[in-house]
Amino acid sequence: MRATLRLSSAATALALTAAGLVLTAGSAHAATTCSQSHLPLPDATCQPGAYNPDVTQSTIQSTICVPGWTKTVRPPVSYTTPLKIKQIAEYGYSDTNTADYEEDHLVPLELGGAPRDPKNLWPEPRYGNEPAASKDSVENKLKTAVCNGTVPLDAARSAIATDWTTALSKVGIG
Numbered sequence: 001m002r003a004t005l006r007l008s009s010a011a012t013a014l015a016l017t018a019a020g021l022v023l024t025a026g027s028a029h030a031a032t033t034c035s036q037s038h039l040p041l042p043d044a045t046c047q048p049g050a051y052n053p054d055v056t057q058s059t060i061q062s063t064i065c066v067p068g069w070t071k072t073v074r075p076p077v078s079y080t081t082p083l084k085i086k087q088i089a090e091y092g093y094s095d096t097n098t099a100d101y102e103e104d105h106l107v108p109l110e111l112g113g114a115p116r117d118p119k120n121l122w123p124e125p126r127y128g129n130e131p132a133a134s135k136d137s138v139e140n141k142l143k144t145a146v147c148n149g150t151v152p153l154d155a156a157r158s159a160i161a162t163d164w165t166t167a168l169s170k171v172g173i174g
Helices: 002-018 057-062 069-073 077-091 132-147 153-162
Strands: 021-024 027-030 101-105 121-125
Touching: 057 132, 057 153, 077 101, 077 121, 101 132, 121 132, 132 153
Parallel strands: none
Antiparallel strands: 021 027, 101 121
16 A cells, blocks of 8 residues: 555656645645736737647648638647646636636637647636637637638637637737
8 A cells, every 4th residue: 555655646746846836734836937017918928829830821721711621730638738747837727727717729620739749738718807718709719710711821720829808809800
């Protein structure tokens, strides 16, 4: 039993260390490097956004405008969950329950955001005045506008990367 407990404690310490946390006196502490002051937006110094080089204005009809295309590039949770844990620590969130955050693409896959680039992924809270779910409708409206030719891809990407809460009005569709 003692060996199992020691092994469990060692595994927990290793997992916390891998997540960027330090175990001290029975509690986990993080070295905060990203600011929460921009919420509901990510800290632009940590997550400025990044693009998938395969998605350009000339390739949208064979990439983002094809139903189901995002499923072909979406990273698995085996990649996003450890990144989410690390970034929750970097943001210094007091709530460390991973279920309370969506590891979200700042520039969404629907607009050709980089699928695995940590500069494009951040732990977006599922609570607050502008929770993660609020951004989904903005992403969908922008994708529709890009695919029907109303808004150029670069304009949609720039608007959502700068401030998703004003992106629709910035491109003239909201």
